[in-house]
Amino acid sequence: MNLEITDRWLSVQEIAHYLGISKETIYRWIDSKKIPAHKIGKQWKFKTQEVDQWILTGEAEDKQ
Structure with a gap:
């Protein structure tokens, strides 16, 4: 049985890399x-x- 896990939980380092x-x-x-x-x-x-x-959705925008 080969289950591929998609949309796994990412660490701080991984999400930082993902977002650049x-x-x-x-x-x-x-x-x-x-x-x-x-x-x-x-x-x-x-x-x-x-x-x-x-x-x-624009929530990441810097509102300064």
């Missing part, structure tokens, strides 16, 4: 509750589908 930004930026967004993130134990995890939707 630094891990520090991801942590700043987590602290300000901007990016959709889930804490599992002591680690932050992300679903690419949620992050993609967050970007496409």
